[in-house]
Amino acid sequence: MTKKHIREQLALWTDTTKVVNVASVPQRSPFRYPGGKTWLIPRIRQWLVSIPKPKYFIEPFAGGAIVGLTVAFEKYAEHVILVERDEQVASVWRTIIDDKSGAEWLANQIVQFQLTSESAKEFLSKKTRSIRQKAFQTIVQNRISHGGILAPGAGVLKHGENGKGVLSRWYPETLKKRILNIASVKDQISFLQGDGIEIIHKHKNDINSVFFIDPPYTASTKKAGARLYKYHMLDHEKLFEEVSSVKGDFLMTYDDADEVRSLARNFRFETRTIAMNNTHHATMNELLIGRDLRWLGTER
Numbered sequence: 001m002t003k004k005h006i007r008e009q010l011a012l013w014t015d016t017t018k019v020v021n022v023a024s025v026p027q028r029s030p031f032r033y034p035g036g037k038t039w040l041i042p043r044i045r046q047w048l049v050s051i052p053k054p055k056y057f058i059e060p061f062a063g064g065a066i067v068g069l070t071v072a073f074e075k076y077a078e079h080v081i082l083v084e085r086d087e088q089v090a091s092v093w094r095t096i097i098d099d100k101s102g103a104e105w106l107a108n109q110i111v112q113f114q115l116t117s118e119s120a121k122e123f124l125s126k127k128t129r130s131i132r133q134k135a136f137q138t139i140v141q142n143r144i145s146h147g148g149i150l151a152p153g154a155g156v157l158k159h160g161e162n163g164k165g166v167l168s169r170w171y172p173e174t175l176k177k178r179i180l181n182i183a184s185v186k187d188q189i190s191f192l193q194g195d196g197i198e199i200i201h202k203h204k205n206d207i208n209s210v211f212f213i214d215p216p217y218t219a220s221t222k223k224a225g226a227r228l229y230k231y232h233m234l235d236h237e238k239l240f241e242e243v244s245s246v247k248g249d250f251l252m253t254y255d256d257a258d259e260v261r262s263l264a265r266n267f268r269f270e271t272r273t274i275a276m277n278n279t280h281h282a283t284m285n286e287l288l289i290g291r292d293l294r295w296l297g298t299e300r
């Protein structure tokens, strides 16, 4: 971290109304992820320095996994476990983390690909036969779709930044670097394709497991545009119930909605709102939920 970044981190230490400058947080994920939590990273650091170093840092709804990756890179836990249900997202993590030379293969495919809207269309219509191929397709689709949305029905960038269309978010060399960097710490990361609630259940008696829980939730699920993920339905009551019995620490993050506040109240969890900028640069509040959020300071 540079001095400027340290100053920004310190300013955030107690002021939950201050919006994080995301440019100060290292981008480590190859995904552009809807609901991505890059802006929460300074709070995550603040949380993890307030507790003993955990053996396992578990991210049961990993998505682009910016939090788990940061924890692995910055060594806030001995080991990071990422869990994700979506087959496409999982194919990327499996290729980078579990496949011996998968990261190199994926990085090379990305830098060699001549992206145009036609080549992308043709490439994305191909049937994939291997996890590697699925991973490559997923990265292409993620980079050229509106808002990084992989769920069925998401449109492709027509104009994008400065009228650059599909090329607006295609930075092959940067993606290569990120993928190879993740591979360099892959011994510290395990990826599981499956159900986040099950992994919480499995580790709930382990005092050395800490959970960062960012489930799929949109307050206005009735709107068609709210379908950000293929797997967007979850039994939130069941999730809260499981979380209420974990022995280790946890942090949940949700849209600030009455339904969520009432679940938190029923399970006697603490809640705090945190300022963030949404994709349209409007300042909004996100709800953080935990057993004890004193580490956030007392100012509001």
Ligand SMILES: C[S@@+](CC[C@H](N)C(=O)[O-])C[C@H]1O[C@@H](n2cnc3c(N)ncnc32)[C@H](O)[C@@H]1O
Pocket: 033, 034, 035, 036, 037, 038, 060, 061, 062, 063, 064, 065, 066, 067, 083, 084, 085, 086, 089, 194, 195, 196, 197, 214, 215, 216, 217, 229, 230, 231, 232, 233, 234
């Ligand atoms: C809000 S996003 C997580 C974003 C992530 N924190 C980031 O910064 O990129 C929620 C994720 O949960 C995944 N998901 C949905 N249901 C799941 C389940 N039952 N188990 C595991 N993952 C699930 C979705 O596919 C989506 O990727």
